[in-house]
Amino acid sequence: xxxxxxxxxxxxxxxxxxxxxxxxxxxxxxxxxxxxxxxxxxxxxxxxxxxxxxxxxxxxxxxxxxxxxxxxxxxxxxxxxxxxxxxxxxxxxxxxxxxxxxxxxxxxxxxxxxxxxxxxxxxxx
Numbered sequence: 001x002x003x004x005x006x007x008x009x010x011x012x013x014x015x016x017x018x019x020x021x022x023x024x025x026x027x028x029x030x031x032x033x034x035x036x037x038x039x040x041x042x043x044x045x046x047x048x049x050x051x052x053x054x055x056x057x058x059x060x061x062x063x064x065x066x067x068x069x070x071x072x073x074x075x076x077x078x079x080x081x082x083x084x085x086x087x088x089x090x091x092x093x094x095x096x097x098x099x100x101x102x103x104x105x106x107x108x109x110x111x112x113x114x115x116x117x118x119x120x121x122x123x124x125x
Contacts, residue, residue, distance in 0.1 A: 075094075079092055
């Protein structure tokens with residue numbers, strides 16, 4: 001690799017570090033969408049009914065009545081109506097993630113989840 005390319009990469013890394021250093025965390029860098037959708041969370045061998053409050057490509061926030069353990073594996077399916085997606089067909093998204101935080105308030109338990117993997121499924125498929 002030429003010295004010029006190496007210097008350009010180093011400069012880009014420094015600029016990126018400077019910009020990203022001002023952000024709270026990489027997880028917060030994803031755009032969040034305020035979607036309120038019912039969902040069933042499979043966690044610790046049980047099932048929790050929840051409502052999504054916001055969703056991004058890296059995570060989701062749910063409202064439930066029971067606090068799952070931080071670090072617990074979560075498995076859930078999101079049914080995204082066609083109107084929400086701006087597409088002719090609804091889309092189902094199978095998600096696998098984990099609980100990264102919980103907060104109890106007057107409305108119930110808010111749960112922050114990191115999405116580790118997901119798979120899109122077109123309703124017509």
